[in-house]
Amino acid sequence: MRIKTDKGVSGGGKVNAFLAFLKKEWRMSWAGWMFISPLVIGIAVFTAYPMVQSLIYSFYNYDGGRLFEFNGIANFRYMFGLDFEEVAKVFGNTFLYGIISVPLNLCLSYLLAVLVNQKIHAVKAFRVFYYLPVVIPGVVSGVIWSQIMDPSSQGVLNLFLGKFGIPPSGFFATAPTALASAIVMNLWGLGGGMVLWLAALKNIPAGLYEAARIDGAGVFRRFFFITVPLSTPMIFYNLVTGIIGAMQTNNTMVFASDGGRGPKDSLYFIAVKIYNEAFIAKDFGYASALAWVLFIVIAVLTAVTFLTSKWVYTGDE
Amino acid sequence: MRAMDKNKAQKVRRAVGLTLMYLFMTLLAVILLFPYMFMLLRSLMLDSQVMLYPVELWPEPFSFTAYVTLFTANNYFGYFLQTAKVVVFNLIAIPLSASFVAYGFSKYRFRGKRFFFSLMMATMMLPGVVVQIPLYVLFNDFGWLDSLLPLTIPNLFGGGAIYVFLIRQYMIGIPKELEEAAKIDGANPLVRYFSITLPLCMPVLTFIMVTVFNANWSDFYTPLLYLSKEGTETLAYAIFKDSLYKFVTPDKANLKMAAGVFMSVFPAVLFLVFQKQLIEGISTSALKG
Numbered sequence: 001m002r003i004k005t006d007k008g009v010s011g012g013g014k015v016n017a018f019l020a021f022l023k024k025e026w027r028m029s030w031a032g033w034m035f036i037s038p039l040v041i042g043i044a045v046f047t048a049y050p051m052v053q054s055l056i057y058s059f060y061n062y063d064g065g066r067l068f069e070f071n072g073i074a075n076f077r078y079m080f081g082l083d084f085e086e087v088a089k090v091f092g093n094t095f096l097y098g099i100i101s102v103p104l105n106l107c108l109s110y111l112l113a114v115l116v117n118q119k120i121h122a123v124k125a126f127r128v129f130y131y132l133p134v135v136i137p138g139v140v141s142g143v144i145w146s147q148i149m150d151p152s153s154q155g156v157l158n159l160f161l162g163k164f165g166i167p168p169s170g171f172f173a174t175a176p177t178a179l180a181s182a183i184v185m186n187l188w189g190l191g192g193g194m195v196l197w198l199a200a201l202k203n204i205p206a207g208l209y210e211a212a213r214i215d216g217a218g219v220f221r222r223f224f225f226i227t228v229p230l231s232t233p234m235i236f237y238n239l240v241t242g243i244i245g246a247m248q249t250n251n252t253m254v255f256a257s258d259g260g261r262g263p264k265d266s267l268y269f270i271a272v273k274i275y276n277e278a279f280i281a282k283d284f285g286y287a288s289a290l291a292w293v294l295f296i297v298i299a300v301l302t303a304v305t306f307l308t309s310k311w312v313y314t315g316d317e
Numbered sequence: 318m319r320a321m322d323k324n325k326a327q328k329v330r331r332a333v334g335l336t337l338m339y340l341f342m343t344l345l346a347v348i349l350l351f352p353y354m355f356m357l358l359r360s361l362m363l364d365s366q367v368m369l370y371p372v373e374l375w376p377e378p379f380s381f382t383a384y385v386t387l388f389t390a391n392n393y394f395g396y397f398l399q400t401a402k403v404v405v406f407n408l409i410a411i412p413l414s415a416s417f418v419a420y421g422f423s424k425y426r427f428r429g430k431r432f433f434f435s436l437m438m439a440t441m442m443l444p445g446v447v448v449q450i451p452l453y454v455l456f457n458d459f460g461w462l463d464s465l466l467p468l469t470i471p472n473l474f475g476g477g478a479i480y481v482f483l484i485r486q487y488m489i490g491i492p493k494e495l496e497e498a499a500k501i502d503g504a505n506p507l508v509r510y511f512s513i514t515l516p517l518c519m520p521v522l523t524f525i526m527v528t529v530f531n532a533n534w535s536d537f538y539t540p541l542l543y544l545s546k547e548g549t550e551t552l553a554y555a556i557f558k559d560s561l562y563k564f565v566t567p568d569k570a571n572l573k574m575a576a577g578v579f580m581s582v583f584p585a586v587l588f589l590v591f592q593k594q595l596i597e598g599i600s601t602s603a604l605k606g
Contacts, residue, residue, distance in 0.1 A: 029428045031506045035421025036433055038414055039481065042474025046452065047440050053451035064454065115342060120335065128592055129346040132353070135584040137535030139557045140577040144352045147359070147570060154370035156355065188352065195595070240442075248444050250538060254557055271446055278450050279542065288450050295447045302442055 057288035064284045075289035087290075090270045091297075093179065097269065098246035101183050106238055109193025110231075116194065117201050127198075131191035142254030145185045146172060172255055175264040182252060182267060193238060200234035201227070232312045240305055247298050250275065270294050356581075360384070360574035367574075368567040383575035391563075393576065395548065396555040399465065403551060404533045406469045411476035411529050412522045418475045419484035420510045424496065441478040453542055463546040468539055480525050487521040488514060523594050531584055552580055 061071045079087055116127045133141070148157050151173035158168040171181040204227065212222050248271045253260035256267035259276065274294070278287035359367055360383055361376040387393040421427075422434055456467045475481055491514060499509050515522075540554035550558065556576050564572045588595065 025428060028426065032421045032425035032427025032430060034506070035425065035510070036418050036427075038473065039418040039437060039475035040433060042471065043436060043440060046471050046474065047443065047448060050448035050451035050455065051443075053454070054447055057450065064457075112345075115338075118338075120338070126342050126346060128589070130349055131592070131595075132585065132588065133349055135531060135588045136353075136581050137531075137537075137553055137556075137584065139535065139537045139553050139560075140356075140580055141352070143556065143560050143573050143577050144356050147574070148352060148355060150372065152370060154372060156372045156374070159371055188349065191349075244442065244444065248446060254537075254560070274446050278453075284450050284454070291444075291446045291450065295444055298444050299442075 054288040054291055057285050058292050059289075060285045062285040062288075063282045064278075065282075071285070075286045078286065079289060079293065086265070086268075086273070089265055090268050090273045093265075093267065094247055094249065094269045094271075097179060097183065097249060098243060101186055102239065102242040102246050104183065105187065105190060105193055106235065106242065108187065109190045110197050112190055112194040113197030113201060114227075117198060127194075130194055133188045134191040134195075138251045139254050141185070141188060142251055145188070146255040149181055149185070172267070173257070173263060175262070175266040178256070178262045178266040182256075185255075196234060196238060197231070200231045204230045229313050233314070236305070236309055236312045240302060243301050243305065244298055247271075247294065247301070353581075356574045356577050360571055360578045362571050364568040364571060367571040383571040384579070386572060387575055387579065391559070391572075392548070393552070393555070393579065396550050396552045397579075399544075399550060400534060400552040403465055403468045404530055406465075407472050407476075407529055407533050408526055410469065410472045411480060412525055413476075414473050415476035415480035415525070416484045416488075416515055416518060416522065417510065419481045419488055420514055422481070423485045423488035424514070425506075437475070437478045437481060441482075449542065456543065462543055463549050464543075465549075467543045468533075468536075468551075480529075483525065484518060484521055487518055491517050520594065523591065527587060527591050527595055530587060534580075534584055556580060 058075055059070060059072060060068055061074070062068050112130060116123050116130065136144075148155070149169075149171035150156065150158065151170045152158065153162070153168035155168075157171070162168065169177050169181075172178050208226050208230075209222055212226060217225065249269050250260070250271040252262065252267045252269055253272055253275070256262035259280070260272040261268040270290070271294075274287050274290050277283050277290060281287075355374070358374055358376055361379050361381070362373075363376075363378070363380050363382060366373060366377065422430065452467075456462060459466070461467050461470075495513055495517075496509055499513050504512075535553050536551075537553040537557040540551045541557065544550055544554060556573075559576065560573050564570070564576075
């Protein structure tokens with residue numbers, strides 16, 4: 001009898017203790033949970049669920065409607081088999097664009113920032129001029145530049161280049177020049193990078209430059225031993241977002257011929273192919289498979305960037 | 318005597334350097350602003366002039382026919398209204414929703430905080446293409462196609478990791494004492510968020526609102542996915558569509574340019590008004606992480 005009641009009491013004690021623990025947890029955490037609950041729901045519904053879904057789709061033959069049948073790795077076999085030529089082409093184009101465009105933008109926008117970071121008259125006005133193109137919507141800049149880069153020898157840029165004896169270019173209309181034209185066009189938005197660089201430059205303590213000057217360091221030494229090392233977090237940030245952005249470039253849909261493909265597929269990027277496969281060809285399964293491959297490629301590139309980030313100054317040393 | 322010569326030479330060298338610098342900077346500004354002028358001038362040409370080769374730069378005569386055509390023969394006012402609805406909704410929803418979540422992350426201790434914060438930061442790296450197809454299917458199931466709901470409702474849930482992150486960074490910098498006083502007076506967490514912390518975040522919220530405006534104003538891709546019905550198009554998507562299918566022949570170039578001018582005026586004016594917050598805003602908030 002006595003033992004039984006003892007047991008009962010201790011069991012009840014465990015439940016009570018657990019309830020007390022829950023109560024304590026709730027009292028400590030409820031407000032925080034309440035505030036982040038929209039985010040958690042949002043991530044579950046609009047990120048986690050679709051991610052899992054698209055992974056599932058990639059193993060199905062799915063047209064977005066009735067047809068939904070498991071077909072194993074057939075999508076991936078098609079990707080690396082019959083469709084491989086085109087897949088290689090679009091990834092090649094995207095890589096080439098990224099490899100040239102990201103570092104080029106990084107360097108030139110840096111130089112631009114150094115230029116407008118000087119303490120000279122009217123420098124603020126120049127900052128505004130250089131940043132203005134960034135606020136132009138991408139669609140509009142696509143429309144403008146396809147007009148400026150008119151492939152006719154009587155187009156405005158060809159006429160201008162002709163004055164310097166440069167032969168007319170086909171720009172977006174001929175395969176060899178199309179990608180280069182897209183890269184040049186992209187430079188119009190240098191102001192966006194410039195503004196981020198200005199932020200980084202402002203964070204460098206002026207005292208460092210003073211000290212270096214007293215020690216007799218010239219402009220170049222100050223640049224390479226102070227400015228560049230202390231800007232590495234910004235370089236890193238720009239590199240990561242630049243890579244992720246470049247791999248998903250789809251603005252060619254605005255100005256490239258043949259539904260964003262360009263002449264001889266020279267402007268055909270992976271993001272545009274995914275769009276075409278999904279929403280034009282209605283092959284949701286294959287498009288999802290492509291999207292997952294792109295996701296893995298981006299994840300690997302980002303991971304490599306992070307793993308090789310020893311050169312980034314973290315402020316601790 | 319010699320010292321003075323040296324001084325003078327140095328002064329001359331500096332003046333020449335400065336002049337060259339200004340020349341270079343002006344040249345750069347001219348190059349970067351030329352596309353604007355090109356667009357503006359050609360939007361003011363008649364069909365018969367805009368189609369001429371070699372390309373002409375100066376409208377003769379100046380004419381607003383292209384603009385009239387956009388708003389009478391085409392539905393550009395309707396497109397503008399569609400965009401305006403999306404933009405206005407998101408201008409309110411995103412700052413509110415993002416600051417709500419950021420408040421939790423910056424002012425409270427709770428179980429799972431680090432986990433959820435890392436999760437949120439991870440979504441920032443996630444490419445949109447991976448989720449776009451299932452989202453399309455989901456919104457189709459909801460019956461949301463050809464409506465503005467896919468462009469607005471998802472923004473009620475945090476509004477985007479980068480915005481939450483920026484506001485959180487800002488809120489961490491707000492002194493605790495302000496909150497403590499209200500706590501003693503018996504204000505509950507919602508009141509403290511809304512009436513004390515939120516108003517103090519105005520600088521970062523302004524920056525975010527301008528960014529949100531630009532992002533939503535110029536997005537042509539999301540409407541391309543969800544708005545296929547005639548008459549539901551937003552401005553960016555309509556320009557995309559019209560420049561591909563409607564304003565294709567050379568004599569329609571003035572229409573393209575006029576549409577571009579109409580669409581660029583709003584963000585350009587906004588930028589000129591808020592340029593200080595935009596350029597300085599990035600410097601104070603973007604790089605603390």
